[in-house]
Amino acid sequence: MKTLATFSLLAGLLLSGAVHATAAEHVRASHAWIRVLPGNLPAGAYVTLENDGDQAVALSSASSKTYAQVMLHQSSTQGGMSRMTMVDSLTVPAHGKAVLAPAGYHLMLMQAAAPVKPGDTVRVLLKFSDGSTLHADFIARPANALNAGDEGATKP
Amino acid sequence: MKCRPLFLTAALLLGACLLLTGCHNPAPLPFRLTNVTGHMPPLEFSLTDDQGKTVSAADYKGKVVLLYFGYTHCPDVCPLTMAHLHVVMQRLGKLADGARILFVSVDPGRDTPEVLHAYVNAFDPRAVGLTGKPRDIEALVKRYRSAFTREPAGKDGNYEVSHSSAIYVFDRDGQPRVLSTPADSQDDLVHDLHLLLSSGAQP
Numbered sequence: 001m002k003t004l005a006t007f008s009l010l011a012g013l014l015l016s017g018a019v020h021a022t023a024a025e026h027v028r029a030s031h032a033w034i035r036v037l038p039g040n041l042p043a044g045a046y047v048t049l050e051n052d053g054d055q056a057v058a059l060s061s062a063s064s065k066t067y068a069q070v071m072l073h074q075s076s077t078q079g080g081m082s083r084m085t086m087v088d089s090l091t092v093p094a095h096g097k098a099v100l101a102p103a104g105y106h107l108m109l110m111q112a113a114a115p116v117k118p119g120d121t122v123r124v125l126l127k128f129s130d131g132s133t134l135h136a137d138f139i140a141r142p143a144n145a146l147n148a149g150d151e152g153a154t155k156p
Numbered sequence: 157m158k159c160r161p162l163f164l165t166a167a168l169l170l171g172a173c174l175l176l177t178g179c180h181n182p183a184p185l186p187f188r189l190t191n192v193t194g195h196m197p198p199l200e201f202s203l204t205d206d207q208g209k210t211v212s213a214a215d216y217k218g219k220v221v222l223l224y225f226g227y228t229h230c231p232d233v234c235p236l237t238m239a240h241l242h243v244v245m246q247r248l249g250k251l252a253d254g255a256r257i258l259f260v261s262v263d264p265g266r267d268t269p270e271v272l273h274a275y276v277n278a279f280d281p282r283a284v285g286l287t288g289k290p291r292d293i294e295a296l297v298k299r300y301r302s303a304f305t306r307e308p309a310g311k312d313g314n315y316e317v318s319h320s321s322a323i324y325v326f327d328r329d330g331q332p333r334v335l336s337t338p339a340d341s342q343d344d345l346v347h348d349l350h351l352l353l354s355s356g357a358q359p
Contacts, residue, residue, distance in 0.1 A: 106231070
């Protein structure tokens with residue numbers, strides 16, 4: 001796994017020097033927010049990723065200096081049961097978007113180094129399968145928020 | 157008039173029945189959500205609230221109860237449900253004071269009263285966190301044909317719990333009335349709670 005990651009990273013670097021731009025260069029992150037829970041409870045993070053490239057890209061992992069661990073998860077409800085599963089990667093289609101939103105795909109942020117309060121900005125590094133990375137600033141929102149708070153009408 | 161005393165007796169009987177808490181057939185209401193009146197047992201439990209007090213269903217008599225099973229280490233669906241319930245309570249305005257959201261932890265090992273206290277209050281002042289002995293929680297879960305399972309722990313000792321996503325709504329007498337699932341609209345929940353909060357004995 002590690003060698004594969006190194007290989008794809010190298011391949012990504014080599015390719016970036018050539019005609020192909022990296023996945024990250026085609027991706028724009030918006031509506032990035034974190035639902036902050038009290039204490040040191042794991043938090044859910046959400047973001048919309050738009051890809052203006054001709055190739056699909058895949059979000060493969062994420063990390064943050066603020067949290068010890070960041071995982072890509074998916075919530076699902078089937079037969080009246082809610083469950084969460086780990087996801088290896090999430091595809092952002094060419095000229096399309098992938099939405100990480102409550103009750104669906106999300107990043108699970110665990111073990112904050114220092115308490116994160118609503119209003120704080122948390123930088124998260126998004127990693128794509130070609131090894132390229134994108135920094136995104138996530139706004140910390142209160143536990144009972146329903147969205148990034150930048151969508152106006154839907155705010156409670 | 158011969159029929160008058162008979163009518164009076166009937167009215168008195170009906171009145172007495174309405175006053176009695178154990179009445180099996182609460183007055184039908186035009187609910188929009190799944191009506192479970194008479195299909196589930198009345199609310200009953202013995203658990204510990206987020207202040208550390210032992211509580212039972214009797215402590216919530218006179219309140220319309222929204223029962224939800226969850227756990228605090230659930231970063232996505234549980235807080236989303238609680239955030240939605242907060243909006244529902246806000247939409248009910250003053251009437252919401254007659255309702256309580258009971259968040260029952262299916263993860264009592266990690267969800268102490270202190271953890272639950274901070275958790276529920278981050279969502280709504282009318283939310284109460286309940287925890288207790290695994291046995292007592294399982295009994296409550298089973299009582300409402302709800303379910304939860306614990307996934308095996310990962311290498312960091314963390315584990316996930318899959319759990320029922322429904323919200324069980326009880327009237328002021330602790331009788332089950334409607335079931336709300338994530339697929340149902342928030343308007344319908346507000347509508348049905350409005351019906352329940354505007355009827356029945358006031359505390």
